[in-house]
Amino acid sequence: MTISIAHLAPPGTYAEQAAIIYRNWLTQVTNEQAFLCPHSTIPQSLRSVSEGETSLAVVPVENSIEGSVNITFDTLWQLNNLRIQLALVMPITHxxxxxxxxxxxxxxxxxxxxxxxxxxxxxxxxxxxxxxxxxxxxxxxxxxxxxxxxxxxxxxxxxxxxxxxxxxxTSINDYPDNCTRFWVISQNQQPNTYKSLKNTASCTSIAFTVPSNIPGALVKPLQVFAHLGINLRKIESRPTKRSLGEYLFFIDLEADIASPSMDSALAELCNHTEVIKLLGTYNVISVTNTSI
Amino acid sequence: MTISIAHLAPPGTYAEQAAIIYRNWLTQVTNEQAFLCPHSTIPQSLRSVSEGETSLAVVPVENSIEGSVNITFDTLWQLNNLRIQLALVMPITHxxxxxxxxxxxxxxxxxxxxxxxxxxxxxxxxxxxxxxxxxxxxxxxxxxxxxxxxxxxxxxxxxxxxxxxxxxxTSINDYPDNCTRFWVISQNQQPNTYKSLKNTASCTSIAFTVPSNIPGALVKPLQVFAHLGINLRKIESRPTKRSLGEYLFFIDLEADIASPSMDSALAELCNHTEVIKLLGTYNVISVTNTSI
Known part of the structure; x- marks a missing residue:
């Protein structure tokens, strides 16, 4: 089967560059052929995977200077059948x-x-x-x-x-260590190519809501991981869009979902959250050579 | 003394509307006259207060649909002599x-x-x-x-x-409850007009960094407030801009800084954070009539 990779158009964007790097890596590692499918927005890229039109999407998640790409988080919360396969960290030179x-x-x-x-x-x-x-x-x-x-x-x-x-x-960015993290996203049922090569994943991403207006409502889910020695790499809050002051939380944890400590953590997490979504368990590749 | 209020130009923006509502409220409550000073960016508005060119700035902080206004948080972290006086929540109808x-x-x-x-x-x-x-x-x-x-x-x-x-x-926004929270910002040494009218403040905002790569490093500061029954209303992470994966945290707490529980919370917080900044202790006004 030929793999199709959705990404943000037009040609020449950093998202396209990340998609090409991922495609080249995929061909090299798995010998599979893949072609690019440009989309005019990030939600359209993700929806095309959710609806089965494309196999994968490469979407920006976070820049080291400007922070999170909100539309990626909001769309992942709305769509129910997507899973992160891999993270790519790519240096950005403007x-x-x-x-x-x-x-x-x-x-x-x-x-x-x-x-x-x-x-x-x-x-x-x-x-x-x-x-x-x-x-x-x-x-x-x-x-x-x-x-x-x-x-x-x-x-x-x-x-x-x-x-x-x-x-x-050349190189006019204010901070030399400017880089952007991308996620490679597939449908739930796809096998995780990179994880099957490495056996364990280094990172798990979860999204959840907590009961509102209870002191410590957010602390309890975070305590679950702290008690088990699982490091919280990132926390991001996004509005639920229902009313000002109601949030969804997105967390990145340094652990494979299949590790024994994560198993009990997830079971306990259900006691302290309203809605919980596993976004994926995956490894991170740092891109050093961006020429394609 | 006549009060000058910095805000985001040009005329007709929601930021200008919030600044006018605040000016009218200020005149009504304190009998003081104030005039508006448009600036072309949010950082310029805040810097003009920091450098003493204007008395106050009215800046957007968060929208109920799109979330935080990152540039406001990043600039507040950089400038050292600013304090939040008041929050204004204004309905937005596009x-x-x-x-x-x-x-x-x-x-x-x-x-x-x-x-x-x-x-x-x-x-x-x-x-x-x-x-x-x-x-x-x-x-x-x-x-x-x-x-x-x-x-x-x-x-x-x-x-x-x-x-x-x-x-x-009219009213083409996707969510009818669309509203934006603004902060009224002054220099540290300014008396808090609204707080002096109400005696106690309902909200305290703090920013901090935590030691990186220690499991539970973020949980400990949050636990301090949970143990004391102080509700965490919001948490926002922003990149430190040094390297991907290092964050500053901005939290909103439901308590006056002068309350006894906050006193001990702040003392304990210093044990679990690297750098800590008090952004302000203030009340929140919900604007119901936006005609000006």
Whole structure:
């Protein structure tokens, strides 16, 4: 069976780059062929997997500077048949792409709000009087650059190459250790390729709601894991969208779901939560070479 | 002394509306006069208070649908001399503003990403083939509407009135209980006007970091409050921006900082945290009438 991988369009986005890296890795490790299926939003990528149109989706989860990608968490909570297979951590290096000969010519910079935020200090220092405009992706504005030398965009090296555009400044992100974590998502019933290779997973992600307005309602679920020595790597709260002050919680734990301590932890967790969802148990790959 | 209030520009944004509601309330309650100082970003609004250029800032903190406003949390962590005076919860009702006669004419919808996200289902149902484009505020796109009837914007009723534009559809937000919480921020040394009127505050906000990679490192600070029966209303994690997987935590507690239980809680909290910051102890006002 040929594997199809949903990801955020258009070509040249970091999400596409992560999807290609994952595809190459998959082919290398399992000898399976895979092709990419671009979608215009993250929810559409995830829904295509949930509805069986594509085999997998590669979606951004969290950036080291800007934090969580909320729409990924909200969509995973809404859809019921998805499971995380793998996490990919990819370094992010932003380029200033423009047909201008120097910075003084530039009047407007376009990019995705996350990329603009990740280069905020650089923009303040080197382009203080330039208007920064939000675009729906890092590549959206690239098509106008050839027509207007007063415009620049912040995007990846690969995007500049794809659109045949010059890079005016390299590595303009404010923090050198900028990286983004992606999740590879499948339907529940798919075998976890990477886990079957490694036997155990290093991380388990769970989402839950707790009874509201009870002191310590959130502490009890977290205590379950602390008592068993399971490290909580991350906690994220998202609004339930019912009323202000009601939250869902997403936690990442450093343990395989099949470990004995997790077994008793999950059983106890049910006593302290209202709704609970297992998002997946998986390993994390750190990408060092982003050239594709 | 005349009070100056920093807020997010341009005129017609929900942040301006919240600032005006606060100004009117302040004048009514304390008889003090205040004027508004628009700033082009949230960090600039907060920095103007930190540097003593303005007396107060009114900044968005959290929306009931889209969640936290990350830039507000990140800036409060960076600046050291600010304190929350008051929280304002304001209902948000989005309008579809356009010079078109019917929905079929519309080809493009502009708005702030938060507003687009809050009307996502409505857009899918009623304008499925329309391109949604992110703008830096809900009012930015309004100036082009008179020149192009194929364009619409999602903004407030007040913005439509200010720019003299027709409202094509009212209340298009997906969830009727859509509301945003704002914080009124001053310098540390300012007296808390509202608290001095009420004697006790209902909420305390604290930010902290914990030692990394220790199982239960986050649970311990939360246990302190649970043991004392202090309800944790909200927890928010933000990246430290040093490396992926290191977080700051922002918590809202249902107690006045001056209550005896909080006193011992704070002392104990210091044993389980690395850096700890008191963001403020304050009351919450729910705005019912948003006309100004």
């Amino acid at each position: 380029m200033l792409v423009s047909c201008a000969n120097d910075l003084a010519t530039i009047q407007t910079v376009y990019s995705h709000p996350q990329a603009l935020a990740q280069c905020q200090k650089w923009l303040e220092d080197f382009l203080p009087h330039v208007q920064a405009i939000s675009a729906s992706s890092t590549t959206e504005a690239l098509k106008v650059l050839k027509e207007d030398i007063t415009v620049a965009a912040i995007s990846s090296q690969r995007a500049a190459q794809l659109y045949d555009l010059p890079i005016l400044r | 309008m579809l503003v356009s010079c078109a006669n019917d929905l079929a004419t519309i080809q493009t919808v502009y708005s702030h990403p938060q507003a687009l996200a809050q009307c996502q289902k409505w857009l899918e149902d009623f304008l499925p083939h329309v391109q949604a484009i992110s703008a830096s505020s809900t009012t930015e796109a309004l100036k082009v509407l008179k020149e192009d009837i194929t364009v619409a914007a999602i903004s407030s009723q007040r913005a439509a009135q200010l720019y003299d534009l027709p409202i094509l559809r």
